[in-house]
Amino acid sequence: MPQTPKSTQSALAAELHNSTYSPLYTLPAELLYLISSFLSPLEIMSTRATSRKFSVLLPPPKLTTPLRRQYRSLVRRSHFRALCAFERQNQLPPDILVCSACLQSHPASAFPLSEQTKPPARRQCAGSTRVFRVCAHKAVTFAALEVGGAESMRCAVPHGAVRGREAREVVSCRVGGDVVVVWECVLMRVAAGRGVWRKEVLEAVGRVGEGVCPHLRMGVDMKWEAGRGMLGKWFRGWRVGDWGLVGSCEEGGCETSFYVERKRCKDLKDGEEEMAEIVFCVERHLGPLRDAADPRWSVQTVDMHSM
Numbered sequence: 001m002p003q004t005p006k007s008t009q010s011a012l013a014a015e016l017h018n019s020t021y022s023p024l025y026t027l028p029a030e031l032l033y034l035i036s037s038f039l040s041p042l043e044i045m046s047t048r049a050t051s052r053k054f055s056v057l058l059p060p061p062k063l064t065t066p067l068r069r070q071y072r073s074l075v076r077r078s079h080f081r082a083l084c085a086f087e088r089q090n091q092l093p094p095d096i097l098v099c100s101a102c103l104q105s106h107p108a109s110a111f112p113l114s115e116q117t118k119p120p121a122r123r124q125c126a127g128s129t130r131v132f133r134v135c136a137h138k139a140v141t142f143a144a145l146e147v148g149g150a151e152s153m154r155c156a157v158p159h160g161a162v163r164g165r166e167a168r169e170v171v172s173c174r175v176g177g178d179v180v181v182v183w184e185c186v187l188m189r190v191a192a193g194r195g196v197w198r199k200e201v202l203e204a205v206g207r208v209g210e211g212v213c214p215h216l217r218m219g220v221d222m223k224w225e226a227g228r229g230m231l232g233k234w235f236r237g238w239r240v241g242d243w244g245l246v247g248s249c250e251e252g253g254c255e256t257s258f259y260v261e262r263k264r265c266k267d268l269k270d271g272e273e274e275m276a277e278i279v280f281c282v283e284r285h286l287g288p289l290r291d292a293a294d295p296r297w298s299v300q301t302v303d304m305h306s307m
Ligand SMILES: [Zn+2]
Pocket: 099, 100, 101, 102, 103, 106, 124, 125, 126, 127, 128, 291, 292, 293
């Protein structure tokens, strides 16, 4: 005798359960249509999610972006309640625990020991209590980043060792689904043909004091590698677009790199002499960032209480 697949078996069991215990489920289609005309779009979506019959019978309503967000949050909360029930009934693998901050499960190692013994609805993973320091004024939690996206990374305070109109913004973007936080700072402005001392650049970088990962002290323990053909002490021949100094963090799992670049100054007023600017740029790769237990989030963040 051919075997019935497991998914069909459980669908049949659900149908039997619904038609036995749910008076709503057994109502004729015309009555269900009538009832649905009194429901809000979110209520229709929630009803459709309860059974196969309702999802076939009730056409999906048009959802605005805020409503779609609300619906996703409803689904996540109901998935979370199911996970909590699974954990209480010992139906999750032994090394998996539910996280009430991320509304999903993580490996037990993602939680501090003190959290592991808490009930699932109150337990929080370590990553959800950590913060990503964007600059000296701004720190972002995983929850804030999830809600606000790249905008939550923006800082309203002007940046740059050269203050005023030259200051640049902190920029965060997604590349192929990955979050990359790019931080730029203008170190100095020089006349178009003027060379720059290596020492000058290093001192300016040392004064910046923000924008890198938690493992690098600016200008102190940064290891500089020579950029393209820039081994000399004096960057006289440093052309626009050339990288002067490049390097990266050596901490395991941290994907932070930085470089100093000579760029043409763009925001000159009419009649002003052409200038070049020496720009310090940091790129912090955070990966796809699906949850706060991601090791790439942990390595780039600090404990909220240590600030
Ligand atoms: Zn979590």
